[in-house]
Amino acid sequence: MERRTVLITGVAGRWGRRLARQLVKFPIVRVLGLDIRQPERPVDGVEYIEADLRNPLLVELLRTEQVEAILHMVFASGLDQRGTQLSAEDAFQINVMGTMEVLAAAHAAGVRQVVLKSTTMVYGARFNNPLYLNEDAPLHGQEGMPSLRQRYEIEKYVADFRRNHDLHIAVLRFPGIIGKSGASSLMQYLGQPTPPMLLGFDPLFQAVHEADVIGSVLHAMANGANGVFNVAADGVMPLSRMIRQVGHLPLPILHPLAYNLQRVPGVKKNPLLRRAVPFDLDFLRYQWVADTSKMHTELEYTPQYTLDEAVEDFRGALRLKRYADVLPRRSLSNGIRAFLSRSGTAE
Amino acid sequence: MTEQENPKRRRRARAEEVNGSEPQSPATRPVETMVDVTDAPASADVLPATLDAATVQLVDESAATHESAEPALTETPIEVKNLDQPATPAQARIDSLLEALEAEIRSMPAADEERQGAIAEVIHLIRASITRWPKKVLEGVVSTLRANIKSDYLDADFWKGIALVLRYQLDANVDMLRRRWNGDYAVDEFGLDYELVQLTIPLLTFLYRKYWRVEARGLEHVPDDQRALLVCNHSGVLPWDGAMVGAALYFDHPAGRILRNLHLSWFSSLPFVAPLLSRLGQVQALPANAERLLERDELVGVFPEGLKGVGKLFRDRYKLARFGRGGFVKVAVKTGAPIIPVAIVGGEEIHPNLYNVKPVAKLLGFPYFPITPTFPILGPLGLIPLPSKWYITFCEPIETAHLGSERAEDPLLISQLTEQVRSTIQSTILEVLKERPGVFVG
Structure with missing residues (x-):
């Protein structure tokens, strides 16, 4: 039985690690993990490569290892591995230039499939958005924060690249991600006791469960999907309902006040305020719901969680968090896990 | 006693x-x-x-x-x-x-x-x-x-x-x-909240039955569970006519259907108005939204005159303004939905617009700023509409299913259909006006 090789870039990150953990379950798949840093918790069965993406040797690697698919999960959103703020220029280098290199190398090495993770925020929140934005809707991410601008740049580049190359590229656009881990901008926002809202605005919101992010990326890879797909849980709900269902209370803020406050220098970069509203204010004001019909018909992926179930899952996790002592502490088992994985490779 | x-x-x-x-x-x-x-x-x-x-x-x-x-x-x-x-x-x-x-x-x-x-x-x-x-x-x-x-x-x-x-x-x-406080309620795909709709029913019943004594005719032309595009004339400064067409279909149609009116994009940028309209089943007037609604066999109400109709002066009453660019017909042909022309009589007299003060409108960012006999003299009281007698006539549907969706790009057909709808509404209005005994009586 010949094993098929999949390369996960950014394997030390949240999504890379989770994807790796799912992929190693399939004996037919050989998982290579590439990242600039060492993984904190290595996954058994993954062959780690510690290197920078922007490297001419990447083509060589893809060729000699006969990589069939790349799951490109590198996206630096703010902090680098040492916990310092990344400059916008560095982030641009890593995110946009990195993606360009990966696509170019993949094409040169004859890789069959690349899967990219993007966001439905690239459509931008605008008052004249249709209720459901399909994949052909114009992108307006360039007006947003730096990280969103970079997503937009990547999307533009991929669309351009697609026109001239026959590489299969699946771009999955996800709305806010919700689930158990609490580690996404939407969960950060909803997890506050009083998430701020704009007074008099209550847009319909959409979300996707973590499990469906993993599921859809693997699904797209396995089926050789080519194209752009919105992937979201079925259902929409007003933002205020989502906040209340999580068990928190929305804090309404006058929107002229909020917008003007944002203009004060330094406010946008204030980590506290950025935590409170981790995306542009427009996303709390106007609709940016994505149409998922293409996901159902063309990608043929059916999310495991509906929106209500996903929100319910997050609420459960929030409630459990109060009982900190009940949950197994990761740091305690880390050492043993590391030891075990080392002896595993020694065998 | x-x-x-x-x-x-x-x-x-x-x-x-x-x-x-x-x-x-x-x-x-x-x-x-x-x-x-x-x-x-x-x-x-x-x-x-x-x-x-x-x-x-x-x-x-x-x-x-x-x-x-x-x-x-x-x-x-x-x-x-x-x-x-x-x-x-x-x-x-x-x-x-x-x-x-x-x-x-x-x-x-x-x-x-x-x-x-x-x-x-x-x-x-x-x-x-x-x-x-x-x-x-x-x-x-x-x-x-x-x-x-x-x-x-x-x-x-x-x-x-x-x-x-x-x-x-x-x-x-x-x-x-308590349930709403905990977020335990549901909205449908387009943001409609049935519980909130229920809350508006007492007011709508009062306006529909007692205040404007609306007489709905030709409701049999509206299908029970099929899609249809209702094209209405627009009037009255404040868009109460949309609510009344909706009320007629909800109260007097045998199937009690919910009408989804398409509203001006501008409303979606207004605080409070935007979420309220959305929860009450009103949808922004974009072809994509109308298409999606019709594909789900909803009743969609459009007012192709738009601002030109609702803000027209009292002396121009019951004279239909230009019907946009016929975008609504395009959507109907594309989705094969029958077009039902709807003639509303009585809506023009609720706020007789005597003069439009454009500079003030521009200053406030409103589409128009009307002077009516009661507004702005009486202040907020001027927002109370006059109790005219209303007649809403649902005309015979114009079928589009047999045309085929590819004809949606045929400009000749679209303009023909637009003109047909417009003239049907105009002539129905004139007929009702001919029989109307008075503005407030009846």
């Missing part, structure tokens, strides 16, 4: 005659039970206790005061609470009102024992629920009671029923608030 009463009294007297020499008048029953209650007051049920209180009063007729009634009443714990607590001003006022009322009843001619027993029960019921009812409801009840002291409203069962309904309603409202 007494003349009204007399026949009833006579009837009752006759009934007693029929029943024979032993009158089974209710007044006798309590006198018998009164003995039991005074023996064992603690075990007494609530209602018999009050009946007794009333009959005690009747037995010694000299005392028209209510002090003698209180000891019996205080047996129920709720009473004790009400009387002992330093009452809030509103509650004290209601208490004093009730007391005055009671005294008034006691001083009435003693001939009608049955009625007096009933009154005592009513008063007890009110007292029992005094802590649960909102202030407004209580005041309303007391004033009704005062107004109808001598009429047939004073029937214990009637009031028991009212109290029950009020309690249920209060419970339901409290429950709804």
Whole structure:
């Protein structure tokens, strides 16, 4: 039985690690993990490569290892591995230039499939958005924060690249991600006791469960999907309902006040305020719901969680968090896990 | 009042005659039970206790005061609470009102024992629920009671029923608030919240049935569960016509259909307006939205005149403005939805727009700033529409399914259909105007 090789870039990150953990379950798949840093918790069965993406040797690697698919999960959103703020220029280098290199190398090495993770925020929140934005809707991410601008740049580049190359590229656009881990901008926002809202605005919101992010990326890879797909849980709900269902209370803020406050220098970069509203204010004001019909018909992926179930899952996790002592502490088992994985490779 | 009463009294007297020499008048029953209650007051049920209180009063007729009634009443714990607590001003006022009322009843001619027993029960019921009812409801009840002291409203069962309904309603409202607070409600794919729609129904019913006395004709042209595009003329400065077409379909159509009006994009940028419209099932007027709605077999209402129609001057009333660029016809052809022209008569007179002050509109960012006979002279009162008589005519549908969706890109066909719809509405309006006896009568 010949094993098929999949390369996960950014394997030390949240999504890379989770994807790796799912992929190693399939004996037919050989998982290579590439990242600039060492993984904190290595996954058994993954062959780690510690290197920078922007490297001419990447083509060589893809060729000699006969990589069939790349799951490109590198996206630096703010902090680098040492916990310092990344400059916008560095982030641009890593995110946009990195993606360009990966696509170019993949094409040169004859890789069959690349899967990219993007966001439905690239459509931008605008008052004249249709209720459901399909994949052909114009992108307006360039007006947003730096990280969103970079997503937009990547999307533009991929669309351009697609026109001239026959590489299969699946771009999955996800709305806010919700689930158990609490580690996404939407969960950060909803997890506050009083998430701020704009007074008099209550847009319909959409979300996707973590499990469906993993599921859809693997699904797209396995089926050789080519194209752009919105992937979201079925259902929409007003933002205020989502906040209340999580068990928190929305804090309404006058929107002229909020917008003007944002203009004060330094406010946008204030980590506290950025935590409170981790995306542009427009996303709390106007609709940016994505149409998922293409996901159902063309990608043929059916999310495991509906929106209500996903929100319910997050609420459960929030409630459990109060009982900190009940949950197994990761740091305690880390050492043993590391030891075990080392002896595993020694065998 | 007494003349009204007399026949009833006579009837009752006759009934007693029929029943024979032993009158089974209710007044006798309590006198018998009164003995039991005074023996064992603690075990007494609530209602018999009050009946007794009333009959005690009747037995010694000299005392028209209510002090003698209180000891019996205080047996129920709720009473004790009400009387002992330093009452809030509103509650004290209601208490004093009730007391005055009671005294008034006691001083009435003693001939009608049955009625007096009933009154005592009513008063007890009110007292029992005094802590649960909102202030407004209580005041309303007391004033009704005062107004109808001598009429047939004073029937214990009637009031028991009212109290029950009020309690249920209060419970339901409290429950709804609690659920909504916890985010336990649902909106549909387009943001429509059925619970909120239900809340608007009393207002819409009033406007539809009483205020504008809307006459809906040709509702049989609207399908029961199929898609259709309703094209209406627009008028009235404030877009009440959309609400009334919706009300006609919801109240008078046999299937009680919900209409999704397409509204101006501008509304989606306004605070409060945007979420409210969305929760009430209104959708921004974009071809993509209309298509999606029609594909899900919804009824979609469009007002292709848009601002030119709703903001037109009074002297131009019932003269249709340009029908946009025919985008609505395109969507209908694309989705194969029949187009139903709808002619609304009466909407033009609710806010006669005499002059449009463009500079003020520009300053405020409004699409227009009208001068009407009542606005802005009367301030916010000027926002109250005039009570004209409305006629809404649903014309025969124009089928588009046989054309095929690819014809949507045929500009000739689109402009033809647009003109057909426009002329149908215009001629229907003229026909209704011809028969209309007056603006406000009918």
